[in-house]
Amino acid sequence: MIQRIQTLFLLGAAVFLVLMLFMPIAEILTEDGITYTALSKGLQKADRDVVVETWPVFILVLVSAALLFLNVFLYKNRKLQIRFCVYGIILGFGMIGLMYYFWVVIFRQLDVNSYWLRMPVIFPVVAIILTYLAFRGIRKDEILVRSMDKIR
Structure with missing residues (x-):
């Protein structure tokens, strides 16, 4: 399980x-x-008052994280692992789209002066790339196993 590189990609x-x-996604100054802090749960003021709730992004x-973590333990069922990787990639793109949607909603509600994006903004993209790399590794393993079956 751990000796396969795709397991490390999925865990990553x-x-x-x-x-x-748990990390702030952005800081917004009106x-x-x-000053507002954008989290995956919502946009909150410095006094922790939630202004805009973004529960769909949080969920x-x-x-997505649970699906990828569960996918690690499906190493004996490569076809299901491949399918879960595809679902993870689709959920990742959906997450990016939903984050963009809420970002537009927030900018329309607030009179934004400036904003600072934090490192977690790129985490969905990194997760998509790592999931794709895991997908390739799992698919390569499946092709190798099938070719060995043909030799017998």
Whole structure:
């Protein structure tokens, strides 16, 4: 299980998504001088008042991380692992789209002066890349096993 490189890719992707749940995604400064922090759960003021809730993003990140983590333990069923990798990639693109949607909603609601994106903004992209690399490794293993079956 751990000796396969795709297991490390899947674990890495899951870890990046779990980190995204707890780290701030962006900081926003409005014309009024109020600073907001964007998290995967929502946009909150410095006093922890939630202004915009983004629970769909939080749930999608949580489901994606759980799917990728579960995928690690399916190493005996490569076809299902491949399918879960594809689902993980689709969920990753959905996560990026949903984050963009909420970003547009937030910019329309607030009079934004400036903003700073934090490192977790790229975590979904990193997770997609790692999941794709795991997909390639799993598919390569499946092709190798099938070719060995033909030799027998």
